[in-house]
Amino acid sequence: MDFFEKVGETITAKGKDVTNKAKEMAEIAGLRNQISTCEEVIRKNYLEIGRLYYEKYQDEQANEFDSQCTAIANAKNGINALEDKIREIKGI
Numbered sequence: 001m002d003f004f005e006k007v008g009e010t011i012t013a014k015g016k017d018v019t020n021k022a023k024e025m026a027e028i029a030g031l032r033n034q035i036s037t038c039e040e041v042i043r044k045n046y047l048e049i050g051r052l053y054y055e056k057y058q059d060e061q062a063n064e065f066d067s068q069c070t071a072i073a074n075a076k077n078g079i080n081a082l083e084d085k086i087r088e089i090k091g092i
Contacts, residue, residue: 054068
């Protein structure tokens, strides 16, 4: 086998390695994207569970999430006050 044939085979082999590596990286990126999608579904459902819990138990006096329920109620009151100020500034 002459020198140029060996060089050609080496280049072809390296090209296949690069192509395979690119395919692997693309597949891994796709799988990571799917993982992110699943994690987002989990996050959204955790938030929804929390919202539903809050709506159901916000008026109960003694529960283990009392401080969080109070913080949410205070934040809602703050939002209402700020929205009132916005309407006042706009003259509505």
